[in-house]
Amino acid sequence: xxxxxxxxxxxxxxxxxxxxxxxxxxxxxxxxxxxxxxxxxxxxxxxxxxxxxxxxxxxxxxxxxxxxxxxxxxxxxxxxxxxxxxxxxxxxxxxxxxxxxxxxxxxxxxxxxxxxxxxxxxxxxxxxxxxxxxxxxxxxxxxxxxxxxxxxxxxxxxxxxxxxxxxxxxxxxxxxxxxxxxxxxxxxxxxxxxxxxxxxxxxxxxxxxxxxxxxxxxxxxxxxxxxxxxxxxxxxxxxxxxxxxxxxxxxxxxxxxxxxxxxxxxxxxxxxxxxxxxxxxxxxxxxxxxxxxxxxxxxxxxxxxxxxxxxxxxxxxxxxxxxxxxxxxxxxxxxxxxxxxxxxxxxxxxxxxxxxxxxxxxxxxxxxxxxxxxxxxxxxxxxxxxxxxxxxxxxxxxxxxxxxxxxxxxxxx
Amino acid sequence: xxxxxxxxxxxxxxxxxxxxxxxxxxxxxxxxxxxxxxxxxxxxxxxxxxxxxxxxxxxxxxxxxxxxxxxxxxxxxxxxxxxxxxxxxxxxxxxxxxxxxxxxxxxxxxxxxxxxxxxxxxxxxxxxxxxxxxxxxxxxxxxxxxxxxxxxxxxxxxxxxxxxxxxxxxxxxxxxxxxxxxxxxxxxxxxxxxxxxxxxxxxxxxxxxxxxxxxxxxxxxxxxxxxxxxxxxxxxxxxxxxxxxxxxxxxxxxxxxxxxxxxxxxxxxxxxxxxxxxxxxxxxxxxxxxxxxxxxxxxxxxxxxxxxxxxxxxxxxxxxxxxxxxxxxxxxxxxxxxxxxxxxxxxxxxxxxxxx
Numbered sequence: 184x185x186x187x188x189x190x191x192x193x194x195x196x197x198x199x200x201x202x203x204x205x206x207x208x209x210x211x212x213x214x215x216x217x218x219x220x221x222x223x224x225x226x227x228x229x230x231x232x233x234x235x236x237x238x239x240x241x242x243x244x245x246x247x248x249x250x251x252x253x254x255x256x257x258x259x260x261x262x263x264x265x266x267x268x269x270x271x272x273x274x275x276x277x278x279x280x281x282x283x284x285x286x287x288x289x290x291x292x293x294x295x296x297x298x299x300x301x302x303x304x305x306x307x308x309x310x311x312x313x314x315x316x317x318x319x320x321x322x323x324x325x326x327x328x329x330x331x332x333x334x335x336x337x338x339x340x341x342x343x344x345x346x347x348x349x350x351x352x353x354x355x356x357x358x359x360x361x362x363x364x365x366x367x368x369x370x371x372x373x374x375x376x377x378x379x380x381x382x383x384x385x386x387x388x389x390x391x392x393x394x395x396x397x398x399x400x401x402x403x404x405x406x407x408x409x410x411x412x413x414x415x416x417x418x419x420x421x422x423x424x425x426x427x428x429x430x431x432x433x434x435x436x437x438x439x440x441x442x443x444x445x446x447x448x449x450x451x452x453x454x455x456x457x458x459x460x461x462x463x464x465x466x467x468x469x470x471x472x473x474x475x476x477x478x479x480x481x482x483x484x485x486x487x488x489x490x491x492x493x494x495x496x497x498x499x500x501x502x503x504x505x506x507x508x509x510x511x512x513x514x515x516x517x518x519x520x521x522x523x524x525x526x527x528x529x530x531x532x533x534x535x536x537x538x539x540x541x542x543x544x545x546x547x548x549x550x551x552x553x554x555x556x557x558x559x560x561x562x563x564x565x566x567x568x569x570x571x572x573x574x575x576x577x578x579x580x581x582x583x584x585x586x587x588x589x590x591x592x593x594x595x596x
Numbered sequence: 597x598x599x600x601x602x603x604x605x606x607x608x609x610x611x612x613x614x615x616x617x618x619x620x621x622x623x624x625x626x627x628x629x630x631x632x633x634x635x636x637x638x639x640x641x642x643x644x645x646x647x648x649x650x651x652x653x654x655x656x657x658x659x660x661x662x663x664x665x666x667x668x669x670x671x672x673x674x675x676x677x678x679x680x681x682x683x684x685x686x687x688x689x690x691x692x693x694x695x696x697x698x699x700x701x702x703x704x705x706x707x708x709x710x711x712x713x714x715x716x717x718x719x720x721x722x723x724x725x726x727x728x729x730x731x732x733x734x735x736x737x738x739x740x741x742x743x744x745x746x747x748x749x750x751x752x753x754x755x756x757x758x759x760x761x762x763x764x765x766x767x768x769x770x771x772x773x774x775x776x777x778x779x780x781x782x783x784x785x786x787x788x789x790x791x792x793x794x795x796x797x798x799x800x801x802x803x804x805x806x807x808x809x810x811x812x813x814x815x816x817x818x819x820x821x822x823x824x825x826x827x828x829x830x831x832x833x834x835x836x837x838x839x840x841x842x843x844x845x846x847x848x849x850x851x852x853x854x855x856x857x858x859x860x861x862x863x864x865x866x867x868x869x870x871x872x873x874x875x876x877x878x879x880x881x882x883x884x885x886x887x888x889x890x891x892x893x894x895x896x897x898x899x900x901x902x903x904x905x906x907x908x909x910x911x912x913x914x915x916x917x918x919x920x921x922x923x924x925x926x927x928x929x930x931x932x933x934x935x936x937x938x939x940x941x942x943x944x945x946x947x948x949x950x951x952x
Contacts, residue, residue: 261888266849270842271648272888274769275641298755298843302767316752362741362751362848
């Protein structure tokens with residue numbers, strides 16, 4: 184008996200030493216794969232995206248995650264924007280991470296994974312706007328924004344309302360022929376021809392195609408000028424934007440463009456150190472504006488700067504693609520954890536939680552309007568809104584301080 | 597009779613046998629059984645890798661017939677893969693054709709497309725032929741995006757459901773692995789047989805000197821077109837398997853960059869050898885997988901934190917290109933030549949093996 188008591192005493196001492204400073208953590212850890220691209224066309228964007236992903240997930244782990252007993256760890260994988268690389272690495276990701284969610288990069292992983300995500304039961308989140316060909320029911324990938332077409336139509340209608348003297352507004356395209364660009368052209372064409380032209384609000388005046396990285400587009404610009412275009416969409420790369428501006432200067436004209444924030448004004452100004460060439464041009468996106476430093480979104484960003492390693496100069500349109508993606512992903516897990524508990528989280532549980540209730544503007548930290556996901560589409564289809572930015576007097580500012588609604592009569596093309 | 601450390605002289609058909617001894621048969625059968633049983637004991641990552649390796653190997657073996665045996669530069673193999681993928685996808689989606697018909701049809705359609713570009717091979721060679729095959733890449737891309745949407749989906753591509761054969765549904769990685777494995781075995785067996793046949797000897801003669809081949813009575817035009825036809829047939833089969841594995845077919849998946857990689861695999865593996873094509877495919881894909889695996893870990897270690905993660909990944913991509921350059925300079929005959937030296941060394945051991 185003496186020996187057994189002695190043994191118990193020693194065991195107690197040893198255990199207490201080992202457990203010194205340790206709390207019995209009731210935290211369930213989950214790994215979240217991030218399909219990144221470091222060597223492909225989105226490599227430049229990754230510099231902005233990765234710190235944002237890390238910061239948002241760290242913030243959530245320290246706040247809601249701690250309360251719920253959930254900790255999420257990001258694991259980055261270089262997909263190289265190559266569907267075969269992503270397809271071959273995905274089974275390993277499933278085995279290694281057993282993910283409950285994933286963060287996607289772009290078109291290549293959509294191509295590689297879209298058909299198998301429902302079977303693998305892993306919801307994937309994307310920070311860019313959607314495309315028409317991804318507008319399919321029963322998807323397990325979720326876009327924080329509607330299609331580029333939705334966004335541009337909202338901005339076009341706003342522009343029409345601002346310029347009643349120009350009706351019908353002559354809308355033109357100067358676009359590349361890569362599938363995403365063609366998708367935008369088709370979607371806009373359909374809406375203009377079916378909804379706006381009959382009402383005398385807008386008409387399609389010209390469609391010109393150029394290389395994706397053109398040197399000179401002065402010929403195409405001449406055709407747009409001859410067609411008396413009032414607004415042009417299409418320059419989706421910095422090279423196209425630069426060529427467009429050069430062509431405008433050559434012809435002594437300035438036809439405003441309408442694109443997404445990461446495509447024209449910001450990347451061009453970052454290279455040329457001035458916004459002036461884009462005076463009067465517009466960009467539109469269904470997320471908070473980087474020009475508004477009084478917004479809830481900017482206050483949230485400052486928290487991430489102060490405590491989670493982001494820098495002030497990271498407040499830009501590239502970051503604004505990763506921020507909404509990350510916040511939606513963590514809130515989706517939060518919704519699911521509240522329903523099923525921290526230790527029973529699965530991809531199916533997260534998917535069910537996404538469908539069950541909306542994500543409010545407040546819980547999305549002002550980055551996005553309230554999102555309502557349904558099985559009809561991979562993006563929210565209700566109460567869509569956008570923010571429109573422009574360059575005025577050489578400054579990058581909001582074109583209008585309020586969220587602009589997207590019309591609800593946009594149909595698939 | 598064999599000459600130490602050189603390619604064996606093959607004077608009789610049985611000299612060309614790939615498997616010559618009973619021991620080699622045992623090893624070969626054991627290897628096949630190992631591959632067949634792989635899904636039962638390996639993880640999803642391995643199976644995913646093997647699926648991609650299998651599909652790539654079929655395309656690269658086809659390219660070897662075209663480039664390595666017939667000496668016709670071809671930078672459009674990826675386009676031929678795409679033609680096969682679209683054909684199989686469209687037949688399955690629109691007409692519910694069973695896969696035992698769609699897969700050969702995919703090969704046939706790619707073969708016809710490839711043979712058209714093979715017609716150019718009669719008049720031009722080398723750099724100029726490479727340019728015309730690059731044209732195949734762009735023609736394929738533009739055509740697929742412009743043909744009616746109801747045919748090939750245009751920019752939406754084709755989305756496929758899992759296919760089945762005799763009630764066996766290929767809806768998991770492991771099940772698709774068997775489809776790819778069996779197809780790859782058949783195609784590689786066919787390639788080895790072709791290489792040792794009269795057709796194979798004609799292709800080699802054309803590669804070595806097409807004028808002399810013409811003089812001795814080989815129909816150069818026919819065999820050059822046939823080389824493209826067969827090479828593209830293999831690509832079409834690979835494309836069909838790709839479509840059934842990924843279940844999404846889009847023109848953007850079949851790029852010029854992919855064609856260059858196929859050629860790189862041939863260079864690393866060894867031109868003029870079916871085994872070289874397989875070794876090159878396996879080696880390069882494993883290297884890519886290793887880089888994909890190591891990249892995030894190196895970034896997380898922050899060993900090169902000042903350079904940033906994107907430099908790490910970019911330098912890894914440069915490494916793959918550097919390997920191709922190193923092989924061209926130091927081992928132009930590829931890994932299969934090293935393997936031959938090792939085999940001869942083993943056979944002659946303990947006597948020294950003369951290396952050339």
